[in-house]
Structures are given as structure tokens and as C-alpha cells.
Amino acid sequence: MPIHRLNHAVLFVSDLARSTDFYCGVLGFRALPQAFPGAAFLQAADSANDHDLGLFQSRDAAPGARRTGSVGLYHLAWEVDTLAELGRVRDRLAEAGALTGASNHASTKALYARDPDGLEFEVCWLVPDAAVVEELSAMTSPTRPLDLDAEIAKYGADTRGGPRTDPTVWQHLTGPA
Incomplete structure (x- = not known):
């Protein structure tokens, strides 16, 4: 299993x-x-x-002692259901001074942030299965800056993303299993 x-x-x-x-x-x-x-x-x-x-x-109460790239956890990722929610999270992270980046990874739209100890985490919206192949095919690089307004215009603010349910979505990249 x-x-x-x-x-x-x-x-x-x-x-x-x-x-x-x-x-x-x-x-x-x-x-x-x-x-x-x-x-x-x-x-x-x-x-x-x-x-x-x-x-x-x-x-060990020393926050941020771990160096980026050292052995240990890099980051965790949590999903949100809609791009509207991703926008709300982005605003809250920015208000808290925690937002460190926003990326378009084709299959996901992602925010990156650090908690008070400097631990990095991601909050992402998964592009619906039906649009993943088109998104991946259009990518010229693995990561682009996230334009959340453009993504909302494309998909709608309240369109539910993920979870991935179609294992064949990735076959055009990896070949048959």
C-alpha cells in the first residue's frame, strides 16, 4: 500500500x-x-x-540556527481549496512579515513563508487535473513568479483545486508506469 x-x-x-x-x-x-x-x-x-x-x-531555544541547505527538513506544504483562499493566506502572511516568495510551478500555485523560528513552509493550490497537462506543456521553466490575479482570471477565485485523482496526468512527462 x-x-x-x-x-x-x-x-x-x-x-x-x-x-x-x-x-x-x-x-x-x-x-x-x-x-x-x-x-x-x-x-x-x-x-x-x-x-x-x-x-x-x-x-535548544536558538531560532534559525539551521543553515539553508543543511541536512534536515526543508519545508512542509499545505493545500488550500481555492485561489481566493490562497490570496487570503498571502495577505495574512504578508501582514505577519512571513511571506518569502510566490511561485507558479504549473501544477501548483505556491506561496512560501517562514514561521517565527525561520522554518520554511509552503501553502499551495493544486491546478485541477483537467488543466495540469496544458499547464505543464506551456511551462518554459520549472518555476515562474506567481501572478495570482492572472490565475484567478484564468481559473476563477472559487474553483476548487486538487486533489490529484488521475494518475495518468503525469504520463506525458514520465511515460507509462
Whole structure:
């Protein structure tokens, strides 16, 4: 049985309360009743998971000590349902001073940000399966700057993206399985 999708992520953070406030206030997670001291368990708004993000107080309280490109977690990615929601997340991340980039990867439209400890994460909208091949065929490079207004004009603000349900979408790139 293959892996289906990311169920949850767990991060060590330098300031548990600050990180909990960030993920709840900026990305809309909700804190669940704590199971034990030194930890917070957060759930995404429409999730049925027991938790989507676990935060543990680090014994090493030095934020940002990890160098970019060093061994360890690079980033996590969460999906949103619509481009309108991606726009709302972009605005909240910008207001929080956390937004670091926005990219068009053809099959996804992505925002990049850093939490208070400098841990990078992505929030993305998945292009619907029916449009992925066209998007990938039109790409001249693997990544372009994201023009969210243009994507909304193309797909509509409230068009639901993903999840990927058609495994043949990628065959034109990789060949038959």
C-alpha cells in the first residue's frame, strides 16, 4: 500500500506560545486541548485528523540556527481549496512579515513563508487535473513568479483545486508506469 498523503507534521520550536499563536493566527489552525506540557497540537480548519501540526518546545531555544541547505527538513506544504483562499493566506502572511516568495510551478500555485523560528513552509493550490497537462506543456521553466490575479482570471477565485485523482496526468512527462 503506497503513501497516500501527509497526515501531520511535528516541529521543534524555540517558543511554543509564539509558534502556536503564529500558526493559529496567520494560517488559521486551531489549538486542540494539550496532551502534555511542552507541546501543542493544532488542527486545520476543515480537517478530520486528530492533529495536522504538532509543536514541541525545543531544548535548544536558538531560532534559525539551521543553515539553508543543511541536512534536515526543508519545508512542509499545505493545500488550500481555492485561489481566493490562497490570496487570503498571502495577505495574512504578508501582514505577519512571513511571506518569502510566490511561485507558479504549473501544477501548483505556491506561496512560501517562514514561521517565527525561520522554518520554511509552503501553502499551495493544486491546478485541477483537467488543466495540469496544458499547464505543464506551456511551462518554459520549472518555476515562474506567481501572478495570482492572472490565475484567478484564468481559473476563477472559487474553483476548487486538487486533489490529484488521475494518475495518468503525469504520463506525458514520465511515460507509462
